[in-house]
Amino acid sequence: MKKLTIAVCMLACFTRAASAQEKSLREFRRSCNGNAETHEVTLGNTAMKFARWCLSFDNNSHDEDVAATRKLLKQVHRLKVYTISNEEGTNVPLEAISKLKDNLQQKDRFEPLMQVREKGHLIDILNKGKDDELGNMVMLIQDDKDFVIVHLKTSLKLSDINGLINHFAIN
Amino acid sequence: MMKRSLLLLIAVVMSMHLYAQSGGVADRFFQKYENDRNFTVVSITPKMFSMFSKLDLNDPDARNLMRVVQKLKGLRILSKEGTKDGPRLYKEAAAFLTSDFQELMTVRDKDSDLKFMVKENARGNISELIMLVGSNSEFMAMSLTGDIDLAELSQIASSVNIQGMDKLKNLKKK
Numbered sequence: 001m002k003k004l005t006i007a008v009c010m011l012a013c014f015t016r017a018a019s020a021q022e023k024s025l026r027e028f029r030r031s032c033n034g035n036a037e038t039h040e041v042t043l044g045n046t047a048m049k050f051a052r053w054c055l056s057f058d059n060n061s062h063d064e065d066v067a068a069t070r071k072l073l074k075q076v077h078r079l080k081v082y083t084i085s086n087e088e089g090t091n092v093p094l095e096a097i098s099k100l101k102d103n104l105q106q107k108d109r110f111e112p113l114m115q116v117r118e119k120g121h122l123i124d125i126l127n128k129g130k131d132d133e134l135g136n137m138v139m140l141i142q143d144d145k146d147f148v149i150v151h152l153k154t155s156l157k158l159s160d161i162n163g164l165i166n167h168f169a170i171n
Numbered sequence: 172m173m174k175r176s177l178l179l180l181i182a183v184v185m186s187m188h189l190y191a192q193s194g195g196v197a198d199r200f201f202q203k204y205e206n207d208r209n210f211t212v213v214s215i216t217p218k219m220f221s222m223f224s225k226l227d228l229n230d231p232d233a234r235n236l237m238r239v240v241q242k243l244k245g246l247r248i249l250s251k252e253g254t255k256d257g258p259r260l261y262k263e264a265a266a267f268l269t270s271d272f273q274e275l276m277t278v279r280d281k282d283s284d285l286k287f288m289v290k291e292n293a294r295g296n297i298s299e300l301i302m303l304v305g306s307n308s309e310f311m312a313m314s315l316t317g318d319i320d321l322a323e324l325s326q327i328a329s330s331v332n333i334q335g336m337d338k339l340k341n342l343k344k345k
Contacts, residue, residue, distance in 0.1 A: 094208070113219040118211040131221050158225040166229045 024103035025138070025151060028096075029082055036086045043079040068167045075160060080151040092147040097122065097140060110138060120144055133157050196271035197301060197314050200264055201249055213248040220244055220317070239324060243317035250311040258284070261305020264312050272301055278338055282306050285335050296320055304335045311335070 032038055043051075055070045084092060101124060104110040110126040117123075122142040129135015134157075139150040205212050224241040228234055251260065261284050272288035279285070283306035292298040297319040304311040311334065321339075328339035 111218050112214075112216050113222070114216065115212065115214040117213075119208060125219075127218075131218070132225050158222055162226045162228070165226065 024100060024108050025082075025149060027103070028100045028149075031096075032084050032092065036084045036092075039083045039085070041081045045077050048073055048076055048078075064167065068164055072156070072160060072164055075156040076152060076154045078151075078153040080149075082149040082151075084147040085145055092142065094122070097124070097142065097147070100140070101126070104138060110136070132159070134161065195299070196268055197299060200267050200312070201247055201314065204249055209251055209254070211248070211250045211252070213246070215246040217244045220246075235326065239320075239326075242319065242323075243315060245314070245316040247314045248311065249313075250309065252309045254310060255307060257305040257307055257310040260310040260312075261286075261303055264303050264305075264310075268301060268303075272299070275300075276338070285338060287339070292318065294318070300324070302335055 029038070029040075052070050052073050055066050055073070101112070104126055105112065108128065110128045113125045113127055115122075115124050120142070121144075122140065124140040125137065126140075127135055127137040129137075134152075134154050137150075137152045137154065139148075139152075141148040141150070204210050220240065220243050223237070226237060228237055251257070254260075265286055265288075268288055272290050275287040275289045277284070277286045283304060285305075286301075286303045288301040288303070289297045290299040298316065300315045300319055302311070302313040302315075313335075325339040328336045
Protein backbone atom coordinates (compact mmCIF):
# COMPACT_ATOMS: atom_id res chain seq x y z
CA MET A 1 0.00 0.00 0.00
CA LYS A 2 2.87 2.35 0.94
CA LYS A 3 4.62 1.63 -2.35
CA LEU A 4 1.41 2.21 -4.27
CA THR A 5 0.85 5.57 -2.53
CA ILE A 6 4.42 6.67 -3.31
CA ALA A 7 4.02 5.55 -6.93
CA VAL A 8 0.72 7.46 -7.28
CA CYS A 9 2.28 10.58 -5.73
CA MET A 10 5.27 10.38 -8.06
CA LEU A 11 3.00 9.86 -11.06
CA ALA A 12 0.93 12.88 -10.02
CA CYS A 13 4.10 14.96 -9.68
CA PHE A 14 5.36 13.91 -13.10
CA THR A 15 1.96 14.54 -14.68
CA ARG A 16 1.85 17.99 -13.14
CA ALA A 17 5.40 18.72 -14.32
CA ALA A 18 4.54 17.53 -17.82
CA SER A 19 1.40 19.65 -18.03
CA ALA A 20 3.21 22.68 -16.57
CA GLN A 21 5.71 22.46 -19.42
CA GLU A 22 3.11 23.72 -21.83
CA LYS A 23 1.34 26.16 -19.60
CA SER A 24 2.58 29.26 -21.42
CA LEU A 25 1.61 27.87 -24.80
CA ARG A 26 -1.78 26.74 -23.55
CA GLU A 27 -2.53 30.14 -22.04
CA PHE A 28 -1.47 31.87 -25.24
CA ARG A 29 -3.64 29.59 -27.38
CA ARG A 30 -6.63 30.24 -25.13
CA SER A 31 -6.11 33.99 -25.38
CA CYS A 32 -6.21 33.77 -29.17
CA ASN A 33 -9.37 31.66 -29.42
CA GLY A 34 -12.20 33.71 -30.87
CA ASN A 35 -9.92 36.53 -32.08
CA ALA A 36 -8.76 34.80 -35.24
CA GLU A 37 -9.07 31.57 -37.20
CA THR A 38 -7.08 28.94 -35.33
CA HIS A 39 -6.03 25.42 -36.27
CA GLU A 40 -4.23 22.80 -34.23
CA VAL A 41 -2.57 19.62 -35.45
CA THR A 42 -1.05 17.18 -32.98
CA LEU A 43 1.01 14.17 -33.98
CA GLY A 44 1.57 12.06 -30.91
CA ASN A 45 3.71 9.01 -30.33
CA THR A 46 1.24 6.74 -32.14
CA ALA A 47 1.16 9.00 -35.19
CA MET A 48 4.96 9.04 -35.21
CA LYS A 49 5.04 5.24 -35.02
CA PHE A 50 2.55 5.16 -37.89
CA ALA A 51 4.77 7.50 -39.93
CA ARG A 52 7.75 5.22 -39.26
CA TRP A 53 5.64 2.21 -40.24
CA CYS A 54 4.63 3.92 -43.51
CA LEU A 55 8.28 4.62 -44.25
CA SER A 56 9.09 0.97 -43.61
CA PHE A 57 7.27 0.10 -46.87
CA ASP A 58 10.23 1.62 -48.64
CA ASN A 59 12.63 -0.80 -46.93
CA ASN A 60 12.77 -3.05 -49.99
CA SER A 61 14.59 -0.36 -51.93
CA HIS A 62 17.16 -0.10 -49.08
CA ASP A 63 17.03 3.67 -49.33
CA GLU A 64 19.50 5.02 -46.79
CA ASP A 65 17.72 8.38 -46.63
CA VAL A 66 14.52 6.66 -45.53
CA ALA A 67 16.43 4.66 -42.92
CA ALA A 68 18.03 7.85 -41.57
CA THR A 69 14.67 9.63 -41.44
CA ARG A 70 13.06 6.66 -39.66
CA LYS A 71 15.86 6.65 -37.11
CA LEU A 72 15.31 10.37 -36.51
CA LEU A 73 11.53 10.01 -36.23
CA LYS A 74 12.03 7.38 -33.54
CA GLN A 75 13.34 10.13 -31.28
CA VAL A 76 10.47 12.54 -32.01
CA HIS A 77 7.70 11.86 -29.52
CA ARG A 78 5.24 14.59 -30.33
CA LEU A 79 4.75 17.36 -32.84
CA LYS A 80 2.18 20.08 -32.30
CA VAL A 81 1.49 22.75 -34.88
CA TYR A 82 -0.81 25.59 -33.96
CA THR A 83 -1.71 28.28 -36.49
CA ILE A 84 -3.47 31.58 -36.01
CA SER A 85 -4.56 33.08 -39.31
CA ASN A 86 -6.09 36.38 -40.15
CA GLU A 87 -6.73 37.17 -43.80
CA GLU A 88 -7.11 40.87 -43.02
CA GLY A 89 -3.46 40.92 -42.09
CA THR A 90 -3.82 42.06 -38.50
CA ASN A 91 -2.01 39.27 -36.78
CA VAL A 92 -0.70 38.63 -33.29
CA PRO A 93 1.01 41.81 -32.01
CA LEU A 94 4.74 41.69 -31.34
CA GLU A 95 4.09 42.55 -27.67
CA ALA A 96 2.00 39.37 -27.25
CA ILE A 97 4.73 37.27 -28.85
CA SER A 98 7.31 38.93 -26.65
CA LYS A 99 5.20 38.11 -23.57
CA LEU A 100 4.83 34.50 -24.73
CA LYS A 101 8.61 34.29 -25.10
CA ASP A 102 9.13 35.73 -21.62
CA ASN A 103 6.66 33.23 -20.14
CA LEU A 104 8.30 30.33 -21.96
CA GLN A 105 11.64 31.36 -20.50
CA GLN A 106 10.56 32.29 -16.99
CA LYS A 107 7.74 29.84 -16.26
CA ASP A 108 8.69 26.90 -18.46
CA ARG A 109 12.50 27.23 -18.40
CA PHE A 110 12.96 27.39 -22.17
CA GLU A 111 16.15 29.01 -23.46
CA PRO A 112 16.32 31.13 -26.61
CA LEU A 113 18.48 29.74 -29.39
CA MET A 114 17.92 32.09 -32.26
CA GLN A 115 15.82 35.00 -33.42
CA VAL A 116 15.39 36.46 -36.87
CA ARG A 117 13.08 39.43 -37.35
CA GLU A 118 12.57 41.29 -40.59
CA LYS A 119 9.84 43.91 -40.86
CA GLY A 120 6.66 42.05 -39.85
CA HIS A 121 8.22 38.62 -40.15
CA LEU A 122 9.64 36.78 -37.17
CA ILE A 123 11.23 33.45 -36.38
CA ASP A 124 12.08 32.53 -32.81
CA ILE A 125 13.55 29.21 -31.76
CA LEU A 126 13.70 28.15 -28.10
CA ASN A 127 14.52 24.84 -26.50
CA LYS A 128 14.65 23.11 -23.17
CA GLY A 129 17.22 20.37 -22.73
CA LYS A 130 20.86 19.70 -22.06
CA ASP A 131 23.57 21.20 -24.25
CA ASP A 132 23.96 17.96 -26.18
CA GLU A 133 20.28 17.43 -26.98
CA LEU A 134 17.55 19.15 -28.92
CA GLY A 135 15.02 18.15 -26.26
CA ASN A 136 11.83 20.12 -26.10
CA MET A 137 11.77 22.71 -28.87
CA VAL A 138 9.40 25.57 -29.70
CA MET A 139 9.42 27.58 -32.92
CA LEU A 140 7.42 30.77 -33.21
CA ILE A 141 6.94 31.90 -36.80
CA GLN A 142 5.08 34.99 -37.91
CA ASP A 143 4.45 36.34 -41.39
CA ASP A 144 1.93 38.85 -42.77
CA LYS A 145 -1.16 36.73 -42.18
CA ASP A 146 -0.23 33.73 -40.05
CA PHE A 147 1.34 33.05 -36.72
CA VAL A 148 2.53 29.47 -36.31
CA ILE A 149 3.74 27.70 -33.17
CA VAL A 150 5.62 24.45 -33.71
CA HIS A 151 6.22 22.45 -30.55
CA LEU A 152 8.45 19.39 -30.80
CA LYS A 153 9.04 16.96 -27.98
CA THR A 154 12.07 14.88 -28.77
CA SER A 155 14.84 12.90 -27.17
CA LEU A 156 17.10 13.78 -30.10
CA LYS A 157 20.76 14.10 -29.22
CA LEU A 158 22.94 16.43 -31.25
CA SER A 159 24.89 13.35 -32.28
CA ASP A 160 21.70 12.10 -34.03
CA ILE A 161 21.39 15.38 -35.93
CA ASN A 162 25.12 15.32 -36.60
CA GLY A 163 24.75 11.86 -38.12
CA LEU A 164 21.89 13.03 -40.29
CA ILE A 165 23.83 16.10 -41.52
CA ASN A 166 26.83 13.92 -42.38
CA HIS A 167 24.57 11.36 -44.03
CA PHE A 168 22.87 13.91 -46.31
CA ALA A 169 26.19 15.69 -46.96
CA ILE A 170 27.67 12.43 -48.29
CA ASN A 171 24.63 11.65 -50.43
CA MET B 172 27.00 55.89 13.11
CA MET B 173 24.14 57.59 11.26
CA LYS B 174 26.57 59.12 8.75
CA ARG B 175 28.24 55.78 8.15
CA SER B 176 24.88 54.12 7.51
CA LEU B 177 23.94 56.88 5.09
CA LEU B 178 27.22 56.52 3.21
CA LEU B 179 26.76 52.77 3.06
CA LEU B 180 23.26 53.23 1.69
CA ILE B 181 24.49 55.66 -0.97
CA ALA B 182 27.27 53.22 -1.92
CA VAL B 183 24.76 50.38 -2.27
CA VAL B 184 22.41 52.49 -4.39
CA MET B 185 25.30 53.68 -6.57
CA SER B 186 26.58 50.13 -7.10
CA MET B 187 23.05 48.99 -8.03
CA HIS B 188 22.84 51.85 -10.52
CA LEU B 189 26.21 50.91 -12.01
CA TYR B 190 25.18 47.23 -12.13
CA ALA B 191 22.01 48.19 -14.02
CA GLN B 192 24.17 50.00 -16.58
CA SER B 193 26.80 47.28 -16.77
CA GLY B 194 25.46 45.89 -20.08
CA GLY B 195 28.21 46.73 -22.57
CA VAL B 196 28.16 49.75 -24.82
CA ALA B 197 27.38 47.49 -27.77
CA ASP B 198 24.42 46.01 -25.87
CA ARG B 199 23.04 49.46 -25.29
CA PHE B 200 23.39 50.40 -28.96
CA PHE B 201 21.61 47.23 -30.09
CA GLN B 202 18.90 47.65 -27.47
CA LYS B 203 18.26 51.18 -28.70
CA TYR B 204 17.15 49.97 -32.12
CA GLU B 205 16.22 46.30 -31.80
CA ASN B 206 12.55 47.00 -31.05
CA ASP B 207 12.24 49.29 -34.07
CA ARG B 208 10.34 47.27 -36.68
CA ASN B 209 12.17 49.04 -39.53
CA PHE B 210 15.31 47.15 -38.54
CA THR B 211 16.13 43.57 -39.33
CA VAL B 212 17.41 41.71 -36.27
CA VAL B 213 19.29 38.41 -36.18
CA SER B 214 20.39 36.97 -32.88
CA ILE B 215 22.11 33.66 -32.18
CA THR B 216 22.51 32.88 -28.49
CA PRO B 217 25.46 31.29 -26.65
CA LYS B 218 23.40 28.11 -26.17
CA MET B 219 22.97 27.74 -29.93
CA PHE B 220 26.74 28.15 -30.42
CA SER B 221 27.32 25.66 -27.62
CA MET B 222 25.08 23.20 -29.49
CA PHE B 223 26.93 23.91 -32.76
CA SER B 224 30.18 23.07 -31.01
CA LYS B 225 28.95 19.51 -30.39
CA LEU B 226 28.61 18.88 -34.12
CA ASP B 227 31.38 16.91 -35.78
CA LEU B 228 31.11 17.32 -39.53
CA ASN B 229 32.96 15.28 -42.14
CA ASP B 230 33.35 17.99 -44.79
CA PRO B 231 36.82 19.67 -44.49
CA ASP B 232 35.47 23.18 -45.25
CA ALA B 233 32.69 22.74 -42.71
CA ARG B 234 35.27 21.50 -40.18
CA ASN B 235 37.31 24.67 -40.67
CA LEU B 236 34.20 26.74 -40.13
CA MET B 237 33.21 24.72 -37.06
CA ARG B 238 36.67 25.13 -35.52
CA VAL B 239 36.08 28.87 -35.44
CA VAL B 240 32.37 28.61 -34.58
CA GLN B 241 33.23 26.48 -31.52
CA LYS B 242 34.94 29.49 -29.99
CA LEU B 243 32.05 31.86 -30.58
CA LYS B 244 29.48 32.73 -27.96
CA GLY B 245 27.01 35.01 -29.67
CA LEU B 246 26.11 36.78 -32.89
CA ARG B 247 23.85 39.78 -33.35
CA ILE B 248 23.05 41.62 -36.52
CA LEU B 249 21.07 44.82 -36.74
CA SER B 250 20.40 46.16 -40.21
CA LYS B 251 18.21 48.60 -42.03
CA GLU B 252 17.81 48.40 -45.78
CA GLY B 253 16.43 50.95 -48.23
CA THR B 254 17.20 53.86 -45.93
CA LYS B 255 19.00 57.16 -46.37
CA ASP B 256 19.89 57.06 -42.68
CA GLY B 257 22.86 54.75 -43.30
CA PRO B 258 25.64 57.36 -42.88
CA ARG B 259 23.94 58.92 -39.83
CA LEU B 260 23.47 55.55 -38.11
CA TYR B 261 27.05 54.57 -39.00
CA LYS B 262 28.44 57.76 -37.44
CA GLU B 263 26.21 57.37 -34.39
CA ALA B 264 27.27 53.75 -33.85
CA ALA B 265 30.96 54.51 -34.36
CA ALA B 266 30.84 57.42 -31.90
CA PHE B 267 28.82 55.35 -29.42
CA LEU B 268 31.22 52.41 -29.48
CA THR B 269 34.52 54.31 -29.48
CA SER B 270 34.56 54.50 -25.67
CA ASP B 271 34.64 50.72 -25.30
CA PHE B 272 36.23 49.42 -28.51
CA GLN B 273 39.46 49.85 -30.43
CA GLU B 274 39.35 50.51 -34.13
CA LEU B 275 40.81 47.64 -36.15
CA MET B 276 40.19 48.59 -39.75
CA THR B 277 38.26 51.17 -41.74
CA VAL B 278 37.42 50.89 -45.41
CA ARG B 279 35.90 53.86 -47.15
CA ASP B 280 34.88 54.09 -50.79
CA LYS B 281 32.63 56.53 -52.63
CA ASP B 282 29.48 54.61 -51.73
CA SER B 283 29.99 53.24 -48.26
CA ASP B 284 31.94 53.16 -45.03
CA LEU B 285 32.98 50.01 -43.24
CA LYS B 286 34.59 49.75 -39.85
CA PHE B 287 35.78 46.87 -37.68
CA MET B 288 36.12 47.53 -33.96
CA VAL B 289 37.39 45.11 -31.34
CA LYS B 290 37.58 44.52 -27.61
CA GLU B 291 40.44 42.32 -26.42
CA ASN B 292 40.44 39.76 -23.64
CA ALA B 293 43.27 38.97 -21.21
CA ARG B 294 44.76 36.36 -23.58
CA GLY B 295 45.18 38.92 -26.34
CA ASN B 296 42.39 37.40 -28.37
CA ILE B 297 39.27 39.30 -29.30
CA SER B 298 36.30 39.02 -26.97
CA GLU B 299 33.99 41.07 -29.18
CA LEU B 300 34.21 42.12 -32.80
CA ILE B 301 31.93 44.78 -34.18
CA MET B 302 31.45 45.43 -37.87
CA LEU B 303 29.67 48.59 -39.01
CA VAL B 304 28.54 49.27 -42.56
CA GLY B 305 26.91 52.52 -43.61
CA SER B 306 25.89 53.70 -47.06
CA ASN B 307 23.22 55.85 -48.66
CA SER B 308 20.96 52.84 -48.95
CA GLU B 309 21.65 50.74 -45.87
CA PHE B 310 23.11 50.35 -42.42
CA MET B 311 24.39 47.24 -40.68
CA ALA B 312 25.93 46.55 -37.29
CA MET B 313 27.19 43.09 -36.42
CA SER B 314 28.50 41.96 -33.06
CA LEU B 315 30.38 38.70 -32.67
CA THR B 316 31.39 37.59 -29.16
CA GLY B 317 33.60 34.75 -27.99
CA ASP B 318 37.29 33.98 -27.91
CA ILE B 319 38.06 35.11 -31.43
CA ASP B 320 41.38 34.56 -33.15
CA LEU B 321 41.54 37.08 -35.98
CA ALA B 322 43.77 34.89 -38.13
CA GLU B 323 41.24 32.04 -37.94
CA LEU B 324 38.32 34.36 -38.47
CA SER B 325 39.88 35.94 -41.53
CA GLN B 326 40.37 32.44 -43.00
CA ILE B 327 36.66 31.73 -42.89
CA ALA B 328 35.60 35.30 -43.65
CA SER B 329 34.97 34.64 -47.32
CA SER B 330 32.88 31.55 -46.64
CA VAL B 331 30.55 33.45 -44.31
CA ASN B 332 27.79 35.08 -46.29
CA ILE B 333 27.74 38.36 -44.38
CA GLN B 334 28.33 41.54 -46.31
CA GLY B 335 31.66 43.19 -45.44
CA MET B 336 33.15 40.16 -43.65
CA ASP B 337 35.24 39.36 -46.74
CA LYS B 338 37.22 42.55 -46.02
CA LEU B 339 38.73 40.75 -43.00
CA LYS B 340 40.86 38.73 -45.44
CA ASN B 341 42.92 41.86 -46.03
CA LEU B 342 44.14 41.74 -42.44
CA LYS B 343 46.40 38.82 -43.31
CA LYS B 344 48.49 41.08 -45.49
CA LYS B 345 49.22 43.49 -42.66
